[in-house]
Amino acid sequence: MSSLLELVRAGRTAEVVGLLDGLTDAERRACFPELRELRKELRKEPWNSQARRAYPALHVAGAACQTGAAGVTSWLAASDMRWSGASPALLLHVLGDRESDWLADVAHRLAERPATAWVPYELMAGLVRLAGCAAPTTDAYVRGWVDHVHGSWQLGGTLMDRLARDRHLVPLVAALFETDDIGGRLGWPNDDGPDSWTGALAGLTARGVLDRGATVDACVARLLRGGTSADLRLFLRLLKSLALSRAEARERIADWLALASDAPSPVAAHAQSVLASLALDGELESRQLAEMSGAVLFRSEKKLVRAQLVLLGKVLARDATAAEELLPAVAEAFGHEDSDVQERALKLVERYLKKAGSPELRDRLAADAERLIPALRARAVGTLGAAPASPSDAGYAEVLPPVPVPVRLAPAPGTAAEVAEETGAALLAPDDVTGFERALDGLVRHAHTDRKGLLEALEPVVARQWWRGDDAVVRYRTEAYLTSAHRGFFNAAQGLELVLATLFGGVRTSTLRRAVTHGADVRDCVHSALSRAFDARLWEVAYRLATDPLPLLLSTPSWSSGLLEPEELVDRLDAYRRLGAEVAPSDLAQALLRVRRSDRAAAVAAAGRAAALGTTAGDRLARWLTAPEPAAPTRGRRVAGSRLLVEYGEVPELLAFAADFPAQFQPLARPVSAFAEHRYCPHWETPIRAHWLALLPERRELVAARLVRDLSALAVDDGRGTAAILPSLAESGGAAGDAVHLGLAYALGARHPEDRLAAVDALLVLAARGQLDTAGLGADLGDLVRRGAVKPLRLAESARTAAATGAHATVWGVLQHTLPVLLADLATGGGSAPARGLGELLAVAAECAERSRARGEIPHLAQTAARRGSSRLVAQARRLRGALVEDAAA
Incomplete structure (x- = not known):
């Protein structure tokens, strides 16, 4: 042993x-x-x-x-x-x-x-x-088998030969169809061809090694079950390789109907083609074709919808007696978002309605015609006997979301246990400004009143932190951590970790003193002014925890937006006066930047109380609250490739009070230029941006100017995630100027849907608050599309999403200033071809104009509408022109 x-x-x-x-x-x-x-x-x-x-x-x-x-x-x-x-x-x-x-x-x-x-x-x-x-036949075994078969190519022979020699082939192949996310493995290294999995399985089926009926049934069942695109692509390719006979296709009509209705586009298109072939050969009943059409015409994929209308036209041309059953299905397309689809459907109905003499059918189709766009509905009045638009239809009511209301911060945590709970939550949610500020204030207050109790309550929170351990390890790891953090905190959670490490003795006071005295060694980039100010308060809090704990934070906001009520700040300064506590410079500076000054009456009243305190901090607050309305800095624009960027000059307001602000806050007054960016910018984490916005809650334009380049990457470089700040930016205070609208323009053309959705949310919030400059935003969008920074198709998707909420007038207000820029080259012959997707943008604009009853002239629209041909661009230009000149009584 x-x-x-x-x-x-x-x-x-x-x-x-x-x-x-x-x-x-x-x-x-x-x-x-x-x-x-x-x-x-x-x-x-x-x-x-x-x-x-x-x-x-x-x-x-x-x-x-x-x-x-x-x-x-x-x-x-x-x-x-x-x-x-x-x-x-x-x-x-x-x-x-x-x-x-x-x-x-x-x-x-x-x-x-x-x-x-x-x-x-x-x-x-x-x-x-x-x-x-x-x-x-488990997941692990089947995946291992597939990898093993791939890896045995050294044994010679084709993939089909190697599979044929496997005595467990039949059950393992059957298990392939039940294994999720297997398509990527089966598609490598050859997607198609004789030595691919699809080729091998089809060949083994043809040779009788695999039962044909079972293989076909398994393929169809796998497609019905759905899955990843790789899975569906592979099993669809296998199904096509099996080359089903007409009898095999006919046996599975119910499956094809289900796939055409609900499957992803490639699978639905194949099912549609199978059913179309059966229908044209008279092997699909009119009832079944109507059932299929009702589902397919409801889909958003225009290619499928148009193919279905073509199929219905062919079937009706061959057998007009089927009109009674098929025309109601055609009318399903009357409500489609694409006006071209609506027009095709109406033409079909008009052509074959005479051959279906049922009055009930005519009445039903006339009722369905109410979903047509105004121009087509007016036509249906004569051809189908549809009811004309009633006078009540002429009215329009814009639907915008309710104006967001900021949330009041709850009082500071009352017990050490509550502080620990808030801190743990804040570490897990670095983008939550409210949670971060309450946790930080709670740590400061309880470190001042009951440090021992606070440390006991925090022990479970920090027990698993990487910097915890014996004294020597703590010292070594934390100092290494601070070497990184000294270049600027990447997110708020990292700043909280500094405060916690200080409380537990893991940070040397000399390190903290050096950071407070000389500032963090932040790399110069367009964000560094915001980063330095945010970091300075955290270093200062940590230093005071190690030397002279603060009784409370002056800068904790009153509202979730970051705003601080002036009366609350005066109360806090009074508490400092009574306790004889020394005010922390960065904490006071942050409080001044957050205090509400837009309510002049409240600001002046609070200023009187602040001056009466007889303290230096009180006098600073009084001067700040009674200062004149801030003047806007000079602004300009610069071009970088396809990008258009905003620049701002010095901020006069902050320069005038430079003596009241520590050195780390003074860069906020300096000019903003996106071209002063360091080659390496460390501020790549999205959550930190919410805290930057709370730094200047009444001057959002100064924050937005430093984010425009990041937002431009959403459209130009297919970036991701930056647009998450836009709804908060729209809800923030201060003027919504050039930077806010230009950043919004880029995000409306973002590559990823979630970023476009965030931009739409911000657009609607600005509109609801009456702060949306539709003319400026529209002109910016036109300029960016013309430069190639924003793609028209992406912009059309964003505009359609915003319009679908009921904001048709708002969207039209933007697009009426975008389209002239894009149509100008077409009208003057300056462009060789229209931008791809311009027709889609015109379609959204036409729908918004129709619904909002807009009237007027759009420069260069008439010339575009007069172009020859029936392309989508020309058709939608004609539709929009017709909507804008349509008589209100029509």
Whole structure:
């Protein structure tokens, strides 16, 4: 027993195997307890050289010295021996003398482990071979089998040849259709062709190795179940490779109908083509075609919808008697968002209505025509007998969201336990300004009144932090952490960690003093002024915690937007006066930037109280509150490639009060230029931007100017995530100027849908607050589209989303200033071809003009509408022109 343990420790695996071969089952079982203890010992430091040397031998010995299938399975699949375990061949050698039923049990137990357990396929397959049992069809086994088949190309032959030799082929192929997210594996390395999985499976089916009916049924069932695009693409390709006969297609009409209705576009298109072929050959009943059309015409994919209308036209041309059943299905397209689709559907109805003499059908179609756009509805009045628009239809009411109301911050946490709870939540939600500010204020207040109780309450929160440990480790790790953080906090959670580390003695006071005195070594970039001001308060709070704890924070906002009520700030300064506490400069500076001054009456009243305190801080507050209305800095624009960027000059208001602000806050008064950006900007985390906005809650334009370049990346570089700040920017205070609107313009043309949705939210909030400059935003969008920074299709999607909320007049107000810029080149011949997607943008504009009853002239629209042809661009230009000149009584 001791010799086995010594060999295992030494990592002499071959000698361990030889020794195990000579032991009886009872002797093996007697060795296992010591092997288990050795495993516990190695777990403490699994990556040191001793553990890596011992693990392969331990893996083999532990598997051989147990008799229970469950125990052996657990040992073989253990995560601590996953990367340093023994080879499958050695494991099979030491397990090969067991009974076949036992081996089969272990094989199936291993196969039931998740694929992420990384149990070697060779081990599972070897146990199946030794046991002579059926192959498992679990997720892990099937994935391992697929990878093994890919990897056995060295054996020669095609993929089909290698599969044909597998005695477990039939059940494993059947399991492929039940395995989620397998398409990527089967599609590599060849998506198509004779040596691909689709080619091999189709060939084996043709040779009779695989049952054809079962394979076809499995393919269709897999497509009906849905899944990832890779899965659907692969199984659809296999289905096409099987080349179904007309009888096989006819047997599955119900499946094709379901796929055409609900499947993703590529699958639905195939089902539609199968059904179309059956319909044109008279093998699809009119009832079934009507059922299919009702579903397909409801889909948003225009290609499918148009193909369905073409099919209905062909069927009606061949058999006009089907009009009674099919025309109601055609009328489903009257409500489609695309006016071209509506017009095609109306033409079909007009053409074949005469051959369906039922008055009830005419009445039904006339009622459906009320969903047509105004121009087509007016036409349907004469052709279908539809009711003309009633006078009540002429009215329009814009629907905008309610104006967001800021949320009052709850009082500071009353107990240390509440502070700990708030702090833990703030560490997990770095973009939550409210949670961060309440946690920081709670830490400051309780460190001043009951530091010992606070540390006890915080212990569970910080116990798992990476910088916790014995004193020497804490000192080393925290100083290393501060070396990184000294270049600026990437997010608010990192700043909270600094405060917590200081409370627990992990930061030297000299380090904190140096940061407070000289400031953080932030790299110069367009964001650095915001970053320096945000960081300065946190370094100062940490320093005061280590030297002279503050009784409370002056700068904790009153509202979720970051605004601080002046009366509350005066009360806090009064508390400092009564306690004889020294005000922290950065804390006061942040409070001044947050205090509400837009309510002049409240500001003047608070200024009187502040001056009466007789303190330096009170006098500063009084001067700040009674200062004249801030003058806007000079602004300008510069071009960088396809980008258009905003620049601002010095901020006169902040320059006038420079003496009242610490050095780390003074860069906020300096000019803003996106071209002064350092090559490497560390501010890549999105959550920190919400805290920058709360830094200047009444001067959002100064924040937006520093974010325009980031927002431009959403459209120009296909960036992601930056637009999340836009709704908060729209809800913030101060003027919504050039920077806010230009940033919004870029986000409306963002690559990713979630960014476009955030931009739409911001647009609607600005409109609801009466702060949206529709003319300026529209002109910016036109300029950006013309420069190639924003793609018209993306802009059209954003505009359609905004209009769908009921804001048609708002969207029209923007687009009426965008379109002249884009149509100018078409009208003057300055552009060789219209921008791709311009027709879609015109379609959205036409819908908004129709619904909002807009009237007037759009420069260059008439020339575009007069162009020859019936392209979407020309058709939608004519539609928009007709809507704008339509008589109100029409």
